[in-house]
Amino acid sequence: MSDGSPSTPSIPLTRGEVPRDALVAWLNDYLNVGAYPDPSLNGLQIGGTNVIRRVAVSVDTSLKTLQHAADSGADLLIAHHGLFWGQPLAVTGPHRERLRAALSADLNLYVSHIPLDAHPEVGNNAMIARALTLQNLRPFGDWQGQKIGLAGELPFEQTLQDFADRVQKLTGEICLVHGGGQSPTVRRLGVLSGSGAGSVAEAATMGLDTLLTGEPEHKHFHDAFEYGVNVVYAGHYETEVFGVRALAARLEDEFGLAWQFLHHPTGL
Incomplete structure (x- = not known):
């Protein structure tokens, strides 16, 4: 019988290799993403490969960051600032290029804004x-x-x-x-x-x-x-920069996932 508390998703693969959907469910639960009326689309913003072996983390989601994540061999990019902020965006210009970079690399993008603050x-x-x-x-x-x-x-x-x-x-x-x-x-x-x-x-x-x-x-x-x-x-x-790095270290401890922090400072 369930006691009503949230359950940890089953993650059947070996350590260092996690099904994407199970990892997303774990992140959503751990970060309590539904608790905040955040205009950012917290959670999985872009779906890519179904299995996560390597994670990249960053503060922002820019074209340079997405390309860096893809070049590093990451299956998942976790960012604090994502691509969607409460309104629809036409798939044109820089927004199109960012999406194209992620999709062509089969890269997942997961975002945690206010929940990670x-x-x-x-x-x-x-x-x-x-x-x-x-x-x-x-x-x-x-x-x-x-x-x-x-x-x-x-x-x-x-x-x-x-x-x-x-x-x-x-x-x-x-x-x-x-x-x-x-x-x-x-x-x-x-x-x-x-x-x-x-x-x-x-x-x-x-x-x-x-x-x-x-x-x-x-x-x-x-x-x-x-x-x-x-x-x-x-x-x-x-x-x-602190939250994404700490979250990545938590994923390494929990699942054995390798990770890398992508440092692209803005000076602001």
């Missing part, structure tokens, strides 16, 4: 919080009524400059720093990867002194100074 184990925000050794973690970062980021406390107070230098070493990206806080120190931190510039007010309400996010937006420039919150912008791309 929010995931408690391999999500972008969870991985950043772990790398920064944040303590006393709690939900942060409202997205359509759900919290997809994390707030916590550093083990010790740091100057804002020292903290920005630490983030730069973590991401490899020179940070843009808006010192809007009441003091130039960091202890209580909110983490929201990608486009989190609009969460300054929430950070202030929660008593956080600093927000770490990806890219700035002009309309939120003054928020940091008016709400009294430091903001460290570490790059949209660079704050979202």
